[in-house]
Ligand code: AMP
């Protein structure tokens with residue numbers, strides 16, 4: 001009897017249920033998420049190639065990864081999360097040709113590869129911290145520190161007959177994997193006919209890719225290792241298969257990356273992992289869309305690379321940038337403009353101000369109805385725009401007491417990560433009047449719409465919107481820093 005009671009108390013509590021729908025790139029549909037192990041989620045996110053500063057586009061990919069993690073923690077699950085650091089093997093053209101980005105960065109900046117990696121990894125980590133990305137328990141493995149694991153992985157593929165040598169490396173034979181290209185429905189026939197130009201004539205198929213590259217005899221690399229096939233370095237894709245297997249096992253739940261990873265990198269990862277491990281290694285593939293700046297791709301050559309530090313230089317908090325990201329769904333391509341960010345900043349400021357100044361200090365309880373609307377929105381493929389709208393509806397709702405609003409907002413912030421628990425310090429640090437912080441959201445929306453119309457060169461619509469804004473009591477002045485609003 002006593003023993004039974006003891007056993008009863010020792011019994012593990014049942015795993016929390018998960019109610020989440022995710023858009024799975026593999027099935028091209030929203031699917032119910034079922035973890036491999038009840039109560040536990042394992043996730044791998046393709047990390048940055050650390051040869052340059054983290055820009056606000058990268059930030060989108062990792063705020064997205066953070067939202068998935070926070071959502072699961074909010075639902076009471078345990079999360080194992082890996083974000084790798086690519087510090088070797090990523091070549092400039094993604095197609096096994098060109099220069100290694102790290103070696104090239106080292107040459108460009110007259111530094112060692114090690115110094116480059118350290119500089120930009122630290123910068124990446126600093127960005128995550130400023131964006132309030134929860135790195136608690138997250139592992140950040142580096143490719144260069146897992147060479148043996150990658151060699152062992154390639155060895156397994158070789159033993160199973162999936163590889164062949166060429167004069168410049170060991171390649172994966174994609175024709176041996178019938179499911180190749182399923183992710184994103186790649187047009188293999190089109191590629192065979194020459195769309196993905198095979199620069200390397202020794203490749204048997206245009207989609208074949210390097211697992212191991214040989215160091216060129218005429219070139220001294222800073223990063224190279226001995227291997228069963230000769231001195232060289234791993235291809236870009238193998239690190240993700242080797243490290244996800246090491247840290248998460250043969251099978252894990254979720255793999256994410258930006259949409260640019262779908263056609264090549266992730267199809268290659270699937271081929272390597274499924275063939276070497278003999279299982280379907282990943283159940284859910286999720287991809288975040290890109291951020292463009294003034295309608296253009298972010299690139300050094302266009303001179304439009306914006307970093308978080310540029311955001312801070314305009315007295316805009318990185319968390320306001322996070323807030324702006326959350327106002328769009330992760331699968332929607334977004335266009336960054338300073339006007340849009342400034343509008344979001346004002347909204348963010350209003351939120352912090354309302355939280356500190358309007359809601360009092362009394363302890364309240366979480367409003368169950370709002371909590372349900374909020375968590376249902378996030379559980380529907382992470383619908384952050386709807387979650388943010390719910391937050392504002394709650395603030396406006398006179399039927400909910402101030403203490404309960406406060407408690408509910410703090411609860412929401414476990415997922416949103418907008419730093420509400422430190423709102424007081426934020427306001428103190430931003431005592432300087434934030435320009436036009438009393439602009440009503442409707443007017444801000446009109447301004448955003450006008451901005452969109454102007455970008456689309458629909459000047460008639462833009463003028464109509466200007467008139468509407470004027471009727472609401474605000475004047476627009478177009479400055480080199482973007483459109484500003486002033487009370488008439
Ligand atoms: P990379 O350092 O280029 O390997 O990129 C790291 C991650 O950032 C990948 O998941 C990319 O898809 C993502 N990424 C890079 N540029 C952008 C962008 N402009 N917008 C959104 N995500 C991006």
Ligand code: ZN
Pocket residue numbers: 045046047240265269
């Ligand atoms: Zn990867």
